[in-house]
Amino acid sequence: MTLLDQVSEAQVASCLYHNNENKPSLLRDHQCVGENFPPVLICELQEHDDEVWNLQFSNDGSLLASCGADGLVLLWNLDEFEAFLSLQMEEPDGATRVANGVVKAVWSPNDKWILTSSLDKRVKVWDTDVR
């Protein structure tokens, strides 16, 4: 590592609110402003009927998938923070759906698939193109 890299890393390490992908300029001491750090609640998403067990943003940052005890997997758009889709589980009635709470929902690295694991002991692969 060059001397300049070391100084750059030291500047980043001492920056309390550091939240910037770029290397800092070494022309002045680096300090990120606290405003770039998100300590304020902007909204609460309340579509789920029961505990939310897991959630994950898509890798391209455009969508959020959430899942939980109510057996639902919801997809949210991030402009309005609106749940625009619920993955269609097989269970015909509400009681069975709830009994099969979805523990985890994850996006594939290319966001082409969502994998869900649920209390019915199944891992399901969902194609996001068809939605």
Added chain:
Amino acid sequence: MKQWDLNGNCVTEIATNGRLEDIALSPNGRYLATIDNKKRLSIFDLDDRDQDYQIVMTTSSSLASVAISRDSKTVLVGFKDGESKLFNMRTKDHLNTFIGQEHTDFIIRSAFGGAQDSFITSGSEGTNFAFPLVSLDTDKEC
């Protein structure tokens, strides 16, 4: 632990002798980190399909979550009492401990956040949103 292809065929099976509570895959696709109910963090090398090493935590609290940083270099283990510990994936060195908030009855996860994974974030039973933890090492607090 089983590895499947997307056609539903089991490709690999790795025997473990604990109940796995959480797993994380390194973004470079090389390593798998697991935590189990026996307070063990295990790192598997997916190329060798073999266990690389295992760290047995000596804390009184059991393990709640595991996450790997975007550069695949550090692994974050969350504990049920609210602490989180950061380890260097390659050298196994303990890098830092973060003390968290209320954390008793529920599984609450800690994760990396921010640009270049600058922050450790965690849920909490006391509040409605995740926030960064106090680092014991450098007294950073937000």
